[in-house]
Amino acid sequence: MTTVCLIVAAGMGERAGDGGPKQYRVLGGKPLLRWSAERLAAHPRIDRVHVVIGDGQRKAYDEACGDLALGEPVIGGSSRQESVLRGLETVEGAANVLIHDAARPFISADMVDRLLSALETHDGAVPALPVVDSLRTGSTRIEGEVARDGLNRVQTPQAFHYLPLLGAHRAASPGATDDAAVARAAGLSVAMAPGDEDLFKLTYAEDFQRAERMIAGRGF
Numbered sequence: 079m080t081t082v083c084l085i086v087a088a089g090m091g092e093r094a095g096d097g098g099p100k101q102y103r104v105l106g107g108k109p110l111l112r113w114s115a116e117r118l119a120a121h122p123r124i125d126r127v128h129v130v131i132g133d134g135q136r137k138a139y140d141e142a143c144g145d146l147a148l149g150e151p152v153i154g155g156s157s158r159q160e161s162v163l164r165g166l167e168t169v170e171g172a173a174n175v176l177i178h179d180a181a182r183p184f185i186s187a188d189m190v191d192r193l194l195s196a197l198e199t200h201d202g203a204v205p206a207l208p209v210v211d212s213l214r215t216g217s218t219r220i221e222g223e224v225a226r227d228g229l230n231r232v233q234t235p236q237a238f239h240y241l242p243l244l245g246a247h248r249a250a251s252p253g254a255t256d257d258a259a260v261a262r263a264a265g266l267s268v269a270m271a272p273g274d275e276d277l278f279k280l281t282y283a284e285d286f287q288r289a290e291r292m293i294a295g296r297g298f
């Protein structure tokens with residue numbers, strides 16, 4: 079049974095500042111993308127990893143990951159969802175697929191195992207953590223309250239049986255921020271596995287500083 083991983087890395091990552099796509103910015107001495115590419119390619123239950131890259135990013139990709147044993151990179155689209163679909167279209171024959179954001183470098187082997195185990199009973203599985211802060215709407219002053227009970231933050235990688243996810247993406251309307259939303263819109267069952275605080279997404283410049291502190295403190 080073939081398990082393929084797609085790392086989506088075709089965004090511009092402009093919120094991280096500093097010019098250039100954030101996935102090629104150096105973190106702890108290597109490009110951000112390389113952190114998850116190395117870890118996922120080394121996982122014994124993942125047969126192949128492909129990175130979905132932006133048009134015009136091939137040189138940056140080769141410099142970041144050219145020496146790793148990865149599948150051919152795929153050119154992404156103008157939205158995350160389009161990038162995932164383009165990746166899915168190129169990996170036919172897979173039984174399972176994991177979709178991971180390049181912006182989440184600290185993926186553990188245990189997390190991958192938890193997700194793949196959940197696929198034994200569900201169409202898909204995502205890492206999720208309960209919301210612990212109080213939630214308020216508004217921008218400069220509070221406009222309203224939202225009950226946090228039953229709310230979860232979901233992360234990547236997100237794991238799915240390949241063919242149902244491909245069908246879901248082909249039928250999807252634009253706008254989904256993750257694959258679980260696309261899968262659920264198509265009626266698939268998606269399990270939640272315990273997530274990992276270390277798996278946070280690097281979005282802003284401060285997130286890079288936090289990640290650098292983690293690397294320095296723990297010797298990753």
Ligand code: C5P
Nearest residue numbers: 086087088089156157158161179180181
């Ligand atoms: O913008 P956001 O942080 O939600 O992007 C999540 C992931 O999706 C990133 O790894 C980004 O590179 C990827 N992405 C993509 N193609 C796009 C937009 C985002 O592969 N057109």
